[in-house]
Amino acid sequence: MIMRTIRAGVVGPGSIGINHARIYSELTDCELVAIYDADRSHAERAASKYGGKACTSLEEFSSLVDVASVATPTESHHEVGLFLLNRGKHLLIEKPIATNTAQALDLASIASANNCILQVGHIERFNPALEALEKQLANPRFLEVTRLSPYPNRSMDIGVVLDVMIHDLEILLHLVRSPVISVDAVGIAVLSKGEDIANVRIRFENGCVANLTASRISRDKVRKIRIFQEDSYLSLDYQKQSGYILRLNKGSIKRERVKVVKGEPLQRELLAFVTCAREGLIPRVTGREAAAALELAIRITRQIEEADPRKKPSQIPA
Secondary structure: OOOOOEEEEEEOOOOOHHHHHHHHHHOOOEEEEEEEOOOHHHHHHHHHHHOOEEOOOHHHHHHHOOEEEEOOOHHHHHHHHHHHHOOOOEEEEEOOOOOOHHHHHHHHHHHHHOOOOEEEEOHHHHOHHHHHHHOOOOOEEEEEEEEEOOOOOOOOOOOHHHHHHHHHHHHHHHHHOOOEEEEEEEEEOOOOOOOOEEEEEEEEOOOOEEEEEEEOOOOOOEEEEEEEEOOEEEEEEOOOOEEEEEEEEOOEEEEEEOOOOOOOHHHHHHHHHHHHHHHOOOOOOEHHHHHHHHHHHHHHHHHHHHOOOOOOOOOOOO
């Protein structure tokens, strides 16, 4: 069914979900009609600012919307997602899609069975800098990825790999497109129960190697990716949405600026989601792609935990 004005809603209007509400309220041919949170005061506060009804139950919320963002804590993604998918609602679930790959694949299967769009909030896939990089990509051989953030005081139910690094893991799988053959990870907990800083080296079947560092106890924000390929070196800054390429040209190194048409990634992400729901298109990040990134993130997290003598072996399900 092709819908005209999409009725949108947000489950979990916290630090991330509140921005979903803001953007839905601004999109053309989309109306923010409902907000739900287990703490109704949170829903009322978001509704008073951006519009829509502060719902008293998920059932009431479901009756009002065509599409919804699920921005609740990760442990509730599966339960909330199944509830809405089984009622025929198109969903954008924030990353990570679920707490384990079985739940992630279950969500993907239910979405398919109910002809629902399931998109996952890997927002960097909508960063104009990445789109510019992909136009220059040709057989990457080595990638260096750095993602540093100040302490967030949120997402304390997961460590930095599932909270922060997972963005880059999903991008990595998308860019390299080759099976992972080995993972060598280290990480430590500083302010949280889970790891706050982590580093991992990943080797792929096609010979590509990637080195990733993620921290959520940095003073500054850093979002960078550097790619070495056979004919060039590419450096991009996600945060500044800028970058450059170095190429060998007639015996000397030539530097070229990457042309990036800047824009707000979340706005682009939600616009793409609404368009997919309206026109029945395949999302840029599907449930199965998100499940693959989650599986790799869990593998890394488990390796970090098992190497920590202070902790018991990981209890994270496969």
